[in-house]
Amino acid sequence: MRRRSEPREDLPHVTSRRWIALLDKRTLSIPHVPLRDRKYDRQLRIWGAHGQQLLESSRVCLLHCGPTGSETLKNLVLGGIAAFTVVDDAKVQPHDLGNNFLLDSSSLGKSKAQHVTTLLEELNESVAGSFVEESPSTLLETNPDFFLSFTLVIATQMIEPDVIKLEDLCHSLEIKLLVVRSYGLVGSLRASLQEQTVIESKPDNHVENLRFHKPWRELEDFAMSIDLATADDILHKHTPYAILLIQATKQWHATHGPELPQNAREKQAYRDILQSWQRRIDDVPIEEENFTEAIENSRKVFAPPGIGREVQMVLYDPKAMELDPRSSDFWVLAAALRDFVEGEGEGCLPIEGSIPDMWATTELFLALQRVYRDKAERDTAAVRGHLARRLASIGRDAAAIDAKTLRNFVKHAHCLRVVRWRRLAQEVAPGTCDAAALRQALGDEDTAANACLYLLLRAVDRFHTLHARFPGCYDGEFEDDVPLLKSVAVGMLAEVGLASGALVDDLVHEVVRCGTLVYNAMASTTSVFQF
């Protein structure tokens, strides 16, 4: 909780008058909020300083800078990545004008990559841009080391065989890969990473770990220090519901044994304890807001949040179980956290330190908050101890992971996540493709159209491999291309043992008709589903 606290006497004003004069000059010459913060203010309020820092350390490689690639990179440059490199061997053609906002007639005949880079650099002076005038597929063959310096590769408008090769390379170099495609009024986006570990996953509904069911000693002492029976009316109706629930739970255990209320009858009996404590007039309970809150929140006792399945998966992931000197900080921290849960935590995650708003006097609320905050401090210190041991065990310095990182990790222990992606290569190969999932998606009314388009976009690439052109790219061959594309798609379905009935003729027509046309509105929309 942020509360006015220790007075800060370490400020320059107490040192000397010369300081002041200096500062005053600064008042009038340099804005004290760094420009960076002002420029990024609206997004800092979404992903915080930590998120911004991650963004600002990203080096992005864009393959092909058509409308889709240009729009994508624009959004990242505005957000403030560290650097980007554009790879494209094309010269600007007349048809490029008018659907790519970074090109105009003055760029005709010049290198597309160069022109796009220059204009993107203008969007944000803190981002460094560069370009390579070469075809992405050639670069992939001739100079794979080129990709080493990037944290993210964005492949746009590339066909499947090239994408599979690129994925191979990115995986071996541990580079994140995003595959973006716009095709007529259809778009697709696919991430391919080995794993992504997330500390701040920002879940929609988070139930605080308040430990009403299992208070630690200080919390229980604090809760029991209030004697409801003798409290005056004001204290009685301003005793925070946390205290009411802890007292009720204690009484429950005294009368019903160690098990928490399980069924509806027991839960009602538990709530009856709370109700029996309410003040009455003529035996009718008077309305007390804190008791209402306690009854509403009693489910936090019956169903304590515990450790979610996804967090369990992190704690007991093989990578957290078996550390080695190459383990990332996340996995070392996860191991230390598991040590805590299995040790001092007695099966619980560390206390987060914040408490929800509750009906209370300011004094009681702050005192209660202090109890939680102190416990959070102690828990963090315990995890720090485990962390030092874990680091030592893999030959790293005990201070290799700083206190701020640790604190952030512990604070978000309840929302840790690990996400792993299936390789694209596995997804498309007949032997490893998940035919059952495809069948289900094609059969389900809600997903049929999308599944069909997914298949057709892949069929288009296979068409390209077979015929060295995209279907429908020449006006005259439109009528011929519809059955050709359809037969390719049917063949792909057959390879994985699926019938062709799921193919929607209208969509086949549409995909052939729209050819390789890229709509800017579509490019603009597709380009952004990545962060």
Add this chain to the structure above:
Amino acid sequence: MVSHERWPAVTRTDAFKEKVSKAKILAVGAGGIGCELLKTLVLSGFQHIAVVDMDTIETSNLNRQFLFRREHVGQSKAVVAAEAVKRLRPDAQITAHQANIKEDRFGIDFFDGFDLVLNGLDNLDARRHVNRMCHAARVPLVESGTSGYTGQVSVHGQLSRAETPSTSQPAIEAECFECQPKAAPKTYPVCTIRNTPDKPIHCVVWAKEMLFQRLFGRQEGVSDLDSHQAAEPPSEADKEALALQKDDASAFLMVPGESIEGYSRRIFDRLYCSDIKRLLSVQDLWKARTKPKPLDLAELVPINAPSAGPSHVNGHANGHPNGTSEAAVASASAALGLTDDHAMWSTADNAKVFLKAIELYRTVRAQDLGAAVFDKEDLLACEFVTAAANLRSIVFGIPTQSLFDTKGMAGNIIHAIATTNAIVSGLIVGEAMKLVANMPHKCRVSWLNERPNPKTVINPVELSTRAPDCAVCGPALLTLHTNTHTATLGDLVSQVLKGSMGLSQPWSITCSDFMYEEDEDLEEDEADTYAALSPRPLKDLPGGGLGNGAVVSIADQPLLEDGSPARKRSMQLIIRHQADWDGQRDPSQQFRLIGSVPAPVPPAGAAEGQKAGADDDEDDVPLLMENGAGEDEDEIVILPAAEKRPADAQLKRKAEVAEADAAENPSPKRRRAE
């Protein structure tokens, strides 16, 4: 060719491309959504676009409003955006208006000149206005908004323009923007703000709306809070407390001969010491509350402490007054070395920032005094509000806040990123294309979610039909052609209102400030006043006159066939001036009325059974977000109402948020640029 008449195949036809290139588009707003929208429009082949935005470019726009560069800060958004997109498509005709869309010159005729209106606005007030204009001018409206990762695009109004009345195809009408109620801005009871704050926001509202205004703003703006009638009477204790604080505006003025330091210290003492002591004297207020603790400035910042330092009055000449220039930004916290926006200032720090900010306003920002308006981009204003609110929080035992957080609360800052705006503007153009293709049945309302819901991030839903009782699009819309220079009010009443429209008493017509009514129960002097207006030409009536494009609201209560009173009826009448009509020569040909008066409907109650079923779906309809790419929305409205509980029940930490209907309780503060 028949297959090309389908969506989206039609988009590849030359006929469609031709329609797109000829369509006249009005884009309202050139901010976060606006920049993306304008770019996508011209790259999709639209060539006739007018853009209206009254704002100038700020540094904090640059993370997403990509048509703007650092060197454009301070210039008109509309003008710079128009120039930028013109470079993309030199053949496009882009007209920029740096203006408020609510200005008179953007009347019905202006809206009528467009085929489509696309909104990228940042506030509910302007959205409502554009909605009404679109309804009156019968132009389809595509509305949009974003907030963080979420956004929405919706389509409203008459979607197919009945250009050729002979076609059998009926006009498709979707609900208007106001058919569904909008979430009202949060309000706070004035007694809580003035006497008994218990949340940080209460102190921020106090500092921003009351104190900032009183010290640096326009003096007449201050009284808003005092003069409003409370919806519920304040408790006796509150009344007593309020009385103690009344009529002391002069105390906030600088006394002749007073030094700036003396002045700022006197204000501090008054706010955080003597006012608090006075509040403490109202003992009933504190029976069940924690008592506030007055602050002693001499202890926090001893006189002659060097904290306030000497001021350099020079060096500001080249700076923009509200902090948009990179050079010469007045900052109290920088002067004190408080460089971390996210840090919590100590009590002494807050006091020093408070004193320093007043000093800077009195010196380098003296030209703003008496006219300053709180602006979230104005660093000094944010610093002052942060310090003043924190000091009050300290007095009342409420947690304090960082500059960053206070700025977010005081400025009602809406999170905004480029990606969401890009998606939403792509969707807007998609809807625009369907409307241009005259395929309104393909239009959808799209919701952009932060997470897949259940499986997709963008959820399109069918358009809703009009709400029959909508106050905006519900009333029948009629058009009246006449020569407003020659036709008189008397003619209008006798020939149109009582004549062809057949209104029954009591009825009334209103148009902005002008009102005329007929009712048996009118007072004699009222009837005389109305009679005196009768011979006046329409354009010379009070309140600006009923000139071309005026929208007149008409209400009456007709009788049913059985003679019993029907439901009250409302209509809107748009006046069309016909300069070449000479009513003098042929008085019977003065007016041409287009549209029909709705038939009387039995009063509510008779149709209730039906209505219950119709409401079933409403739970699934998410409220439209009110925020556009900008962030001035949801100004905090201080509702001058008494707290709803008796004093002894008020000891709590809960927010006491009174929901007020924004339409009935417009914000007492005007938006800054108006």
